[in-house]
Amino acid sequence: MNTQTDNNNLFADQPWLDPERSPFVKIQSLTKTFGSFTAVSSVDLDIYEGELFSLLGGSGCGKSTLLRMLAGFETPTSGNIFIDDTDMSNVPPYQRPVNMMFQSYALFPHMSVEQNIAYGLKQDGIAKNDIAERVENMLTIVQLTQFAKRKPHQLSGGQRQRVALARALVKKPKVLLLDEPLGALDKRLREQTQFELMNIQEQLGITFIVVTHDQEEAMTLSTRIAVMDQGRFSQIGTPTDIYEYPETRFVANFIGSANMFEGRVVENGADYVTVKTVGSDLSFYIDHSAAVRENTAVWVALRPEKILVSATPPEEQSQYNSVEGVVDDIGYLGNFSIYKIRLANDKIIEITHPNQSRPKHGSHLAQWEEKVYLRWADHSPVLLTK
Amino acid sequence: MRDRFKKWIESSSAWESIIVAIPYVWLFIFFLIPFFIVLKISFAEYILASPPFSTLFSLADSGAMYMTVIFDNFIYLWEDSLYRDTYVNSLKISVSSTILCLLVGYPIAYGIARATPTAKKIMLLMVILPFWTSFLLRVYAWIGLLSDQGTINSFLMWIGIIDSPIKMLYTEFAVYVGIVYTYVPFMILPLFASIEKLDMTLHEAAADLGSRPFTIFRTITIPLTMPGIIAGSLLVFIPATGEFVIPDLLGGGNVLMIGKVLYSEFNSNQDWPIASAVAIVLLFLLVIPMMIYQKYQAKESSGA
Numbered sequence: 108m109n110t111q112t113d114n115n116n117l118f119a120d121q122p123w124l125d126p127e128r129s130p131f132v133k134i135q136s137l138t139k140t141f142g143s144f145t146a147v148s149s150v151d152l153d154i155y156e157g158e159l160f161s162l163l164g165g166s167g168c169g170k171s172t173l174l175r176m177l178a179g180f181e182t183p184t185s186g187n188i189f190i191d192d193t194d195m196s197n198v199p200p201y202q203r204p205v206n207m208m209f210q211s212y213a214l215f216p217h218m219s220v221e222q223n224i225a226y227g228l229k230q231d232g233i234a235k236n237d238i239a240e241r242v243e244n245m246l247t248i249v250q251l252t253q254f255a256k257r258k259p260h261q262l263s264g265g266q267r268q269r270v271a272l273a274r275a276l277v278k279k280p281k282v283l284l285l286d287e288p289l290g291a292l293d294k295r296l297r298e299q300t301q302f303e304l305m306n307i308q309e310q311l312g313i314t315f316i317v318v319t320h321d322q323e324e325a326m327t328l329s330t331r332i333a334v335m336d337q338g339r340f341s342q343i344g345t346p347t348d349i350y351e352y353p354e355t356r357f358v359a360n361f362i363g364s365a366n367m368f369e370g371r372v373v374e375n376g377a378d379y380v381t382v383k384t385v386g387s388d389l390s391f392y393i394d395h396s397a398a399v400r401e402n403t404a405v406w407v408a409l410r411p412e413k414i415l416v417s418a419t420p421p422e423e424q425s426q427y428n429s430v431e432g433v434v435d436d437i438g439y440l441g442n443f444s445i446y447k448i449r450l451a452n453d454k455i456i457e458i459t460h461p462n463q464s465r466p467k468h469g470s471h472l473a474q475w476e477e478k479v480y481l482r483w484a485d486h487s488p489v490l491l492t493k
Numbered sequence: 494m495r496d497r498f499k500k501w502i503e504s505s506s507a508w509e510s511i512i513v514a515i516p517y518v519w520l521f522i523f524f525l526i527p528f529f530i531v532l533k534i535s536f537a538e539y540i541l542a543s544p545p546f547s548t549l550f551s552l553a554d555s556g557a558m559y560m561t562v563i564f565d566n567f568i569y570l571w572e573d574s575l576y577r578d579t580y581v582n583s584l585k586i587s588v589s590s591t592i593l594c595l596l597v598g599y600p601i602a603y604g605i606a607r608a609t610p611t612a613k614k615i616m617l618l619m620v621i622l623p624f625w626t627s628f629l630l631r632v633y634a635w636i637g638l639l640s641d642q643g644t645i646n647s648f649l650m651w652i653g654i655i656d657s658p659i660k661m662l663y664t665e666f667a668v669y670v671g672i673v674y675t676y677v678p679f680m681i682l683p684l685f686a687s688i689e690k691l692d693m694t695l696h697e698a699a700a701d702l703g704s705r706p707f708t709i710f711r712t713i714t715i716p717l718t719m720p721g722i723i724a725g726s727l728l729v730f731i732p733a734t735g736e737f738v739i740p741d742l743l744g745g746g747n748v749l750m751i752g753k754v755l756y757s758e759f760n761s762n763q764d765w766p767i768a769s770a771v772a773i774v775l776l777f778l779l780v781i782p783m784m785i786y787q788k789y790q791a792k793e794s795s796g797a
Binding site for chain 2: 178179180199200201202203205206207209211213214215216217226227230231274275278
């Protein structure tokens with residue numbers, strides 16, 4: 108009894124780790140082709156109840172096609188989708204327990220905000236009083252009560268976005284699909300709305316599946332992210348997993364920025380790997396083991412913010428994880444600066460450094476053409492074989 | 494003075510007012526003046542003269558000007574059941590043909606709007622193609638198709654479905670065929686324009702919210718293409734009400750329509766005042782739906 112509760116608590120925030128939970132949305136070897144073009148290529152995916160799951164990728168990676176197959180607008184070429192253990196193959200869009208928030212919002216221009224939100228409930232044949240009550244409730248949640256009688260064209264972008272959300276949520280779907288939910292908003296509004304969206308999701312407990320090309324959006328919102336490339340998943344994991352432990356070069360480059368080094372494995376120890384980079388003296392010591400043979404070609408990714416810079420040489424010389432270079436360029440972004448450091452072999456390394464003091468109270472880290480010494484911790488570099 | 498004119502003509506506001514004035518001048522010369530001439534004649538009296546109507550204004554010996562307005566023509570139109578019945582029948586035929594055009598035109602327009610770009614061009618060309626042949630010729634062609642010895646009857650008798658020809662020519666049916674055939678492009682084109690503008694994601698959104706295809710059509714497609722429906726309906730209804738050639742050629746003496754009455758009053762009877770009164774009443778019958786449309790549009794554009 109006690110262990111059961113413990114187990115529940117243990118996996119409350121991470122249902123995908125719980126071996127006893129069965130997935131709420133189950134996608135099995137799903138493929139969609141358009142003529143000779145394969146948009147989605149045999150993907151498998153499990154999404155659990157209450158998750159806020161993001162499908163992240165560039166344009167044309169197949170993320171929208173996947174979402175449209177979940178909504179029922181596209182018929183899979185092969186494979187299956189199960190939602191709450193029901194096969195969706197022969198279920199038309201209007202009978203699926205999912206609702207979608209469209210990228211363009213797709214609000215009905217001839218209906219008021221109220222009528223837009225009530226539309227889905229009317230189709231279900233719900234009693235008039237109940238409709239009015241649920242619409243009223245929804246308007247409160249999205250803070251649009253005083254705009255109930257307005258037409259969509261009389262609203263701002265942010266308000267329209269909230270109407271679209273309310274219209275999809277009011278039907279209490281089992282899964283809410285969101286296609287670039289914040290894409291049409293400006294930066295400031297987007298940041299604010301991200302948190303609103305998370306609050307609403309937590310409040311209602313509905314499973315959200317979000318399609319986005321904006322990695323920041325995916326990182327802030329999601330419980331888990333699936334990074335998509337050319338119709339396949341490159342990696343599925345929590346935002347931290349994806350950022351700190353990318354599994355492929357594509358993921359490392361797509362999420363945030365990374366300095367990429369090509370090299371060969373020199374030593375593969377029990378709990379460490381050393382890599383010598385191609386065309387320079389730089390060597391990496393990586394504090395985790397990997398299933399690679401010695402002398403195989405690998406890549407090492409190093410995040411710009413994990414590199415320490417100093418103008419003076421380090422006290423103890425190490426053959427690993429340090430290099431010297433010259434400041435090639437400085438980009439001042441206010442809260443932090445980007446430094447481009449040119450190494451001896453002309454390779455440029457990008458570094459970000461927070462501007463913790465004002466220039467008057469201590470000058471910037473380094474000036475143009477100044478010689479600097481770079482080093483990083485043994486746990487910072489990521490070894491990539493793909 | 495000349496300098497001031499030159500300065501005015503060189504300013505951009507001068508061109509703006511000239512461009513705005515052109516349609517008004519056009520309408521003034523070719524619509525408003527003729528309208529008042531016809532209105533004037535409708536208030537006159539039939540006399541045996543050339544032109545065959547009394548003058549509205551006359552000068553007395555004293556030099557004072559008299560205006561003689563006679564409402565007899567309008568009273569006559571109201572009292573004579575022939576005219577009343579003809580108006581009612583004209584409206585009945587034009588309203589029914591408008592609805593028929595809508596029923597035939599909507600699926601066609603929808604199909605064109607949703608076709609591939611190449612197919613769309615070809616299909617639109619096919620809608621416009623009949624205009625390259627004279628309207629009169631096309632109506633005559635229907636006589637050949639619909640008459641007792643015509644193509645349709647001959648064919649039906651040849652395959653043995655019927656023994657004797659079905660009477661189609663010189664019936665109301667023939668008039669409907671003629672009007673729907675002639676005016677359906679005027680319905681299709683505005684409908685096509687408004688259906689093409691329709692955002693297909695709205696259909697997906699409606700389906701997603703639980704609407705079956707027919708409900709989507711009723712709650713989304715029709716309301717959003719209403720401007721096209723109204724524009725197309727007016728383009729069919731207005732000319733169909735006053736239509737003369739089609740009822741004359743295909744309806745013969747059996748179908749009463751106001752265009753034919755107008756024609757015979759002007760030509761056979763030479764009664765210009767009555768004919769003018771018929772025309773004026775017809776004009777008002779047609780202006781009313783226009784005004785309703787204007788009001789609807791004004792309401793739409795101002796928002797709720």
